[in-house]
Amino acid sequence: MAKFPTLLSALLIASLLTTAVLADDRTPIGDAVHDLPIFDAHIHYKEPAWDAYPVESVIEMMDRNGVAMGLVSSTPDEGTIMLWEYAPNRIIPELRPYHGNAGSSNWTKATDMEAYLADRLTRYPHQGIGEFHIHRLDTSDEPLFRSVIKMARARDIYLHVHSSTDPIRWLYSLDSKVKIIWAHAGLGDSATAVYELMNNYPDLLADTSLRENEILGWGRGLDPDWEKVIFAFPDRLMVGSDTWVNGQWDDYDEIIQSNRAWLAQLPRDIAEQIAFRNAERVFGRQISMDQIGTR
Template sequence: MRPLVFGVLGLVLAAPSFAEKAPFADVHLHYNWDQEEVTTPQEAIDRLKANNVVLGVVSGTPSERALKLRKAGGKWIVPFFSPYIHHRGRADWFTDPKVVDRAREALDSGRFFGIGEAHFIAGVGPSFHNEVVQGLLDLAREYDVPFLIHTESSSHEYFEPVCRQNPEIRFQWAHAGARLGPEEVGSLMEACPNVWTELSARDPGRYGYFADADGSLDQSWIELFNRFPDRFMTGADPVWPPGSLYRWDVADTGWDRVGQFLDFHRNWLDQLPSELARKIRLENPKRFYAYVLDTPAGNLRAD
């Protein structure tokens, strides 16, 4: 196990050399307007390559930012359409009917391969019955693409009705429900076979409630991975500092920490049986994204 040190500014890990880093599929990346201020598309791609990322799923605010990473990196970068169609879109996307029209145009273009990330906060909103939300769910169903959903609630029951009522939509559940534990996550995955769960941003510097400060996993998480070995994935989610959303005076420097975030995941994956770890790190994302990778539009990075 590689040692970890956590401080007030984030996490620092003893990183292995490139030769030691097994191929990694990162299913949760962002390239936003406030990240481009400090990290060019080529710099972002170089950092992914330095960490042996062979598949990267990225959403951008606005969505055109994700296309810049694909242009710089190639077909192993899989852009999603973000419903946040302007730089403050996360605050009002569900009130703007143009979002659904833009999403259809994006999917029609053949340049985007999913929808999201879309945030839903219990007690804050938006409602799952919202017309824009329903319009995006309809498009995910029509175009047969995944919906990257971020939910925050004290219970899995917040999200469960949505995945139950839309069994034909493949959901990528960001951050395993943010702060939910293995019992809640397991209940949701049992109820909804169409949900694949990813563990980005569950490091102690952000959502936490996953691995201990020394990187150790609770046995209940290991049991959950063994229960659903084919439906877990993970990624870096390079957003930093936490809580800096829409601050005009602070750029998002998350891409400077991609290696640290990924090494956190490599550390806990090292505690699992090698076959299970490889599934979460690489094979499950390859299957989930086979609808792209098995066409001329996509491939794993081979260089």
């Protein structure tokens, strides 16, 4: 009679162990990563690219790499609108402030900036303001940033901010409800700093453009500090290419494959989140391989 409860206990323990293993399954998705659609959360279609890479060639590159959709900002904004008008099913436009003599280092000082942004946001369906740079935090720009935040809040859209950690903190101090995508996850900041900032601001999103080699440990394998970021915030990261110069368009295939290389080292559910599901949630779109070959 003693054997029955012993056997039952053994079966119960085995079941619990199996459940625990499944709950902590970190089996990498591996080659199946190539079946996932990619949302490229950091594309620019700047004027020097217009002749070298006509709109149809950009969509062809996206098709070739399984990039179903992309978040596009451009200098000037006309580039974004050209791509969006050509392939509205594939492009989510966002409004970059840069135009005329207003560039990354002086855009906050342009006298017409508020009027320019308001006009473009009224005329086109931009889903974000940015990507814009805050190279050096100047608190005298507070009135402009309060206005920019107000425009974004009124439309329920994101600011796409290229900066170090301090400007992100400052923007949240102006309005704790502002919605931010942190471009390049800071770029010059360490993975440890990225973890700290994202941990402190639970609504902060980030794109990992230009970070793929760091994440891959420069060929040594998934970097431990980046692995900590990825597993802590899988629902708040997106990949990107940052086609800021034509050389990035030249290397677009390699850039997307580098992103797939680090996604391949993640469990399927996390790889899917970062590859496209976060963007589905953030922008309210359906993203799938069925979009490849469409406009």
